Amino acid sequence: MKTMTVDQLALADLNFAEMCRGITRNAGGRVLEVDGLLMWSGTHPSPALVNGLIRTRDARPPAGEVFDLADRWFGEVGHGYSVHVRVGKDDDLEAAATERGLERMLDLPVMVFEGPLPDxxxxxGYTIAPVTDAAGVRDVVEAVAVPFELPEEVASVLSRPEAVLTPFTGAVVARDRDGRPVAAAWTMVSHGVAGIGLVGTLEHARGRGLGAAVTWAAMRAGYEMGATSAALQASPMGHPVYVRMGFRDVGSYRIFADMAGH
Known part of the structure; x- marks a missing residue:
């Protein structure tokens, strides 16, 4: 396996930004990009996933400008927003978020996998199949909404086929013998990276290897679309699974939320 480099973390950052950009635009939201700052605003005011910002350049724009822009732009529609701080790269942004009293929500390790995919x-007792229609998208959301504790407004956005079934995206769903969805994963390919997200398994089906299986299947879909590596943000539950699969930590995001907007 190749040695991990900072460049791969930068590619993972760009891929995550493309995920947020693509889902938001496809679901009828707004996107604003200014000198390395990406902001996305969905159709619901919740700061959870559907409204947020991330910098893709180090120290640009300065933290003060970031929050001035964010307050005005999200304030136009009365939305709160989340701030995705790249730990070790966005120290000024983290300090400003803390000073402003934004709520620290969670830390997510950024993990990367390189090289060919194993069998x-x-x-x-289970099957895994690609998602190709609206019914399949609903199955994905059914499989991940409870594990992720997705707010209803976020689930409603992700339930739209136009939000998640677009060029350079793919999703897979695992079903039991009765055809009920029990696990799922999603991918978007950009910058040569298969960004993996929405990996979830319903509680009664855990401990069987389904999480790893749907992740491999989503990665395979991404590689078939031209990716040569994969990246994801790991939950505490998923992290040991991804380590066993061969992923490695290359950075982390610290997420703050402006719950009320300014």
Whole structure:
């Protein structure tokens, strides 16, 4: 396996930004980009996922300008927003978020996988299939809404086929013998990276290897679209699974939320 480099973290940042940009535009939201700052605003005011910002250049724009822009832009529609701080790169942004009293929500390790994909098996009693229509998208959301504790407004956005089934995206869903969705994963390819997200398994189906299986399947879909590596942000539950799969930590995001907007 190749050695991890800072460049791969930068590519993971760009891929995550493309995910936020693409989902928001496809679901009828707004996107603003200014000198390395990306802001996205969905159709609901919640700061959870559907309204947020991230910098893709180090120290640009300065933190004060970032918050001035964000307050005006999100304030136009009365939305709160989340701030995705790249730990070690956005120290000024983190300090400003803390000084402003934004709520620290969570830390997410950024993990990268490189090299060819191994063969993998689907656990007995389950099937994994690509998602190609609206019914499949609903199955994905059904499989991940509870594990992720997705707010209803976020689930409603992700339930739209136009938000998640577009060029250079793909999703897979695992179903049990009765055809019920139990696990799912999604990918978007940009910058040669298959960004993996929405990996979830319903509680009664955990411990069978389904999380890893749907992740491999989503990665395979991404590689078939031209990716040569994969990246994701890991939950505490998923992190040990991804380590066993061969992912490695290359950075982390610290997420703050402006719950009320300014």
């Amino acid at each position: 993998f098996t689907v656990p007995d």
